[in-house]
Amino acid sequence: MACADVDPGRAESYRAAFSYQRAYTDAFAMIQAERPDAVVLVVPVERTCEMGAAILERGIPVLIEKPPGRTVAEVDRLIAAAATGNRSGAPVPHQVALNRRYAPLVRELRRRLETVPGPPQHLRYTMVRVDRRDPDFSVTAIHGIDAVRYLAGCDYTDVRFRYQEIPRLGPGVANVFLDAVMASGATAHLSFCPVAGVLVERAEVHLHDHTFFLEVPMWAAFDAPGRLQHLHRGTLVEEVHGQPSAPFEQGGFDAELAAFLDDLQANRFPAPDLRAARQSVAVAEAIRAHADRFA
CATH class of the missing domain: 3.40.50.720 (NAD(P)-binding Rossmann-like Domain)
Structure with missing residues (x-):
């Protein structure tokens, strides 16, 4: 209109x-x-x-x-x-x-997690960017924070933060690392490295006898069009490749x-x-405040 x-x-x-x-x-x-x-x-x-x-x-x-x-x-x-x-x-x-909640491969991983026995034991989410010298990267990091909640199917109960500041690149520029416990009892590790050498987002989810590796194809990233791998007791049982479509489709926009x-x-x-997004904002706000812990 x-x-x-x-x-x-x-x-x-x-x-x-x-x-x-x-x-x-x-x-x-x-x-x-x-x-x-x-x-x-x-x-x-x-x-x-x-x-x-x-x-x-x-x-x-x-x-x-x-x-x-x-x-x-x-x-x-x-x-x-x-x-x-x-x-x-x-x-x-x-x-x-x-939008990660609507990215096709992220949704496919969530669907598959609901078909295997037992809850996730550990999740890892890595977000890497090139020359993102934002003084406040939390406004982008919220995507990874929320993606872990979405994949785990529950909220955080405890998060501890570590900051690797890089002042020579500008005020507020830092790598940020989160170690978390989810309401389900699963643990999670999140890494945000905004001034590295490649644009990637990757996730791992580990359950008893099962592991999933996910390459999230954001903005024509290095891993585009993305890939989801499911391993069972050391054997690759299925591999799903993302569609070679436009970035706004691959990313869920x-x-x-x-x-x-x-x-x-x-x-x-x-x-x-807004209620569903509230805790993701709370954890991102803690990063902005350089908090040591969120609980």
Whole structure:
């Protein structure tokens, strides 16, 4: 229908690229004029809470780009806005764009974990990037934090953090390592190395007699189009290769938007919602604060 950006040139180029009918420089003027059935909110994280709350308070369903706020307090404000924006008493439908949950190979791993006996014993998630000198990498690390919760099927109960700071590359640049215990009793190790030599995301899940190796194909990464391997007692029993499709399909971006719209059309509440994303934000907030422990 329409798109908005505070920069008129970007708004118009986006409109032309994606065949929107109109472009605006004021998001709320657009909402008032167009009366959309739903909104996709992709703004700097500093604006997410303010704008997301205003949209939810108007009763408009919204897909919120990750992270849905910098802090748990901001997430709670959004949850409250969703609760008050719907006259029926039910929360306004919304979804948080944690796209790893919709990446085809990640979803396939989750499906297969539900078919093997016993719960996961240990999970490992590695996120490596090239020259990402962000002073706050937690806004990207939240993807790995959330992916482990999704694959484990439960929350963290205890997380300990270690930071390997690299000040010569800029303020806040650091490798970050998490050692965690999940509510199921499984353990997890997460590594975030933003200034290494390759773009990869990889996961391992170990169960009794079973191990899964996953190469997550994010943004045409080194491992693209990705691969999932299932080993049983030392033998490779199955290998699934990702489809050589566009990066936005391999990474789950296309599927998460389709799921959001399909759920709205079918009167289902989308997932993950703000409550489901809350702990992922809490752990990311702990990284931003250079905490030693989250429990």
